[in-house]
Amino acid sequence: MTAVTDRQKLQYIAAKAADARVNVELETEGMTLNIGPQHPATHGTLRIVARLDGEQVIEAEPIAGYMHRGYEKLAEVRTYPQITTLVNRIDWLGSFANEVPFILAAEQLMEVEAPPRAQWIRTLLFEMSRLGNLILFLGDMGVQLGAVTPAFYAFRDREFVLDQIERVTGGRFHPNFDRIGGLKDDLPKGWLADTKSVMNKVRDFCDEIEELLMGAEIFTARTRGIGVIPKDVAQQYGLSGANARASGIDWDVRRDNCVGLVYPELDWKVWTHPDGDSFARFWVRLQEVREATKMIDQITDGLPSGPIMAKVPRIIKVPAGEAYVATENPLGEMGYYIVSKGDLTPFRVKIRSASFNNVSITPWILRGVYVPDIITILASLYFILGDIDR
């Protein structure tokens, strides 16, 4: 990573000095702590090799790739409808959101547009998968800091959201519901009314979590001022999503570069936080969950009627060309760059997933922190291993 700032230089010098000091005076030596690939805090198989002086990190390096599944290559030998099954498994907590940018890119190449109702339902399910993902983050942050109970509340209330997704798509985790030109099915009967009551439950959950965690002084003490990412550093490392917004970058693909979804027609707000610390990242995500429930309420009220599928050929051949579409996924900006040569399968698919960039900042941010703060920072950066390794 080439981005070097004054703070980074200072931390690096201080860490080296600390290393030299302990070596001379106490005749001690540093210790290399291997965090992962199997470690409870990495919720997956991220490996972090940290060189420690006592409990202070001198340098840390993330090593990804333990769960690489080769989706970009696999996509080259799958037809377009088959690929959604694969990309479901990238960010497995918000799977429907993974399908949407791919389908939108393919639609762009085919010059097809989904009917309005399909676009609205896509947006609805997109925000539902954001809920499924971020609710778990809100509980998991507590677990990483030692409070186990919020995680159980998160699992309990996420279940309502997953139930709603299951009723539409048939899958809790891997819906595989989005199609080029529209959606597989329409919404089931009575679903919209139930969704409204689920949104109320989710809002109650947000209040509960706010009280349980943000109301606890220990939580504030553990997260405030820990893992501060300044605005310029966040931009240099290409952070996106809530991590960037918590550093004060007012950028949201849903508002600023929306393709094929109905966000411009909804009334919602992009939350940012000036601090850039772990607390800010938690706070921004909490607000995003609240905004998502508001958006879903508006969509259920204003859902237009009509068909859910545009006219597309039975055998999908995408005309030659290139397209890149990005959306604001639960973890950050996710995009697919599709190169087609006019075959049944894409010639090349490049997946830009948010977590890979978000986690690339760890060598910078972990330098000089203490071991307990490694966990706070990793938890607040919030990555999904499938989203790093693809």
Next chain:
Amino acid sequence: MSQSLMLGLELAYWQETTIRVLLGLVALLLLTGAVVYLYLFKFVSFMQSRLGPMEAGPHGSLQLLAEVGKWLQKEDITTDNADKFIFGIAPAVALASTFLMFVVIPAGPNAVVADLGTGIYFVLAMSSLSVIGILMAGWASANKYALLGALRAGGQLIAYELPLILSVVGVVIMAGSLNLQDIVAAQADGAIFGWTGIGNPFILTQIVGFTVFLIAVQAELTQTPFDMPIAESELVAGYQVEYSGIRFLVFFIAEFATAVAFAAIASTLFLGGWDLPASWGIGDGAMHVIGPINISIKAVLLVGVVFWARFSLPRFREDQLQQLAWKFLIPISLANIVLTGVMKVVF
């Protein structure tokens, strides 16, 4: 102590001591089992909107037996690089410190293993032995996580010894004795401004000491929010990380038996112990039966407070934890001692 134990039987000293030790062990283990089932299995499950164990026995009440059976069957792994002797005896050292603490806690007029003149002093000294077991375990495991956990535990347990001891001093000043039976008697016979209705449980006058004691106990037990040495999300399980099978079981028992022992001490020091107020006029004969029940209920309820905090709060960082001890708890308990001394002289 010189009287024979029960039923007018004349017993030799060694016979009487053996019976007392066995009864003490059984009492400690039974209470520990009750606490684990009540709080670790059930109370916590209800807090977390789940049911907890339901299959083994009615409402999962035999789950603990199943768990113990599981641990006994598991392979007892000792890693290659471990210092095998130290690794093997470390859990025993931790458990021994708990048993030794329990020795002097009275549960009735005569139900105490050893009625030492310096009872509370002995308890506090024995409680700090457990840190040796933890350091041994962490060092001998030859594991970096275990080492970090053990060193954290060392720093933490030593830091919290001080508020623990200082918060007890107020009670000792009030009772005028280090002997636990005398402290119990002082509470039963005491009076609040001449009113003897409920005696004088020291929680009323020593509420600051009681609070500091409970916080320090939470830290001594390495329960959340002071569970930095275990910290399953960072150090996986700290000093316990290499232990499996029966040795892990011993650590597990030590952890919860210590909770029971500390709760029993807290109820002896602050809640009146086994005795009921003297003004209620219950004779010694009845107290032989009521006493153990009385202190058991108090102790189990106090363990509930420990678990309540454990499952509600996030954990402190090491430096914040030390700051709490040195900058907050110790000054406050010192002030409490001064105030108690002044009040003792004034009244």
